[in-house]
């Protein structure tokens with residue numbers, strides 16, 4: 337007899353890469369998941385719904401009622417239960433259907449359950465996995481360090497999530513895409529050779545030095561030394577050591593000054609992604625949230641203006657495609673690493 341596929345298997349169009357299905361993905365900012373409201377979202381072409389129960393725990397479920405397949409996100413939350421918009425079935429926070437209004441005196445079958453996904457909150461972000469996570473959510477050490485001010489910025493929309501990641505850790509575009517901000521158009525910094533190490537945390541570079549007219553929210557010229565990490569296919573990070581360029585500047589800074597960015601991309605589909613970043617800085621005096629966001633909004637708008645025009649839209653992980661230079665070392669290692677991880681979804685090689 338042919339096995340009957342489960343509902344979730346029937347819905348499993350889109351991504352089939354274990355490396356992505358069994359990974360954590362950012363799907364929302366925690367502050368956006370408000371008790372009493374259903375929050376529809378899409379991850380890897382799967383329609384999901386997030387909600388927060390009265391105890392404060394966030395949930396991410398398939399946006400689908402197991403009764404007749406309607407969208408739970410069109411329903412409502414009533415008495416801490418998700419109520420389907422079609423026949424009003426009630427699902428409690430464990431995803432169990434606890435009330436079928438057409439048969440109110442009957443206990444719903446045990447199997448009548450919404451389809452849940454593992455959900456966590458970390459760094460002010462909501463993370464979900466469509467499979468069984470093989471890694472913890474990547475570390476962001478500055479998040480727990482009280483000497484750092486943190487600001488969540490975005491969301492910024494990009495087409496390819498991988499191209500957005502690759503752009504995030506590419507310092508050679510600064511003078512051209514961010515002139516007067518991250519680089520100087522007529523004096524691009526030469527990029528000396530740097531190292532890339534691969535380890536359990538992914539890829540990590542040695543420091544890369546660049547001159548930045550408006551390199552951090554203080555809006556003064558700095559010399560910046562970037563150390564990048566590519567933590568997962570759609571999660572990256574840098575820690576940048578910043579030295580105020582003008583010794584006569586009224587702002588003197590400190591040798592310990594750092595500006596960090598934890599970068600996440602939610603792949604909605606191969607050609608639609610949502611970037612959210614968490615900035616952390618230990619400057620004194622602290623910039624305001626508005627100063628931090630203003631600079632990031634400018635930079636990411638400049639980035640998407642170029643990145644969204646790249647072709648092919650789906651990134652090639654076969655290194656014979658595209659032309660690579662030694663200054664693209666991290667990008668080359670990223671593509672090879674993705675290929676080794678078995679990532680094919682949204683790449684040019686499928």
Ligand code: FES
Pocket residue numbers: 401402403404405406420421422423424425
């Ligand atoms: S489809 Fe949800 S209650 Fe019928």
Ligand SMILES: [Fe+2]
Pocket residue numbers: 503509510513514635639
């Ligand atoms: Fe950029």
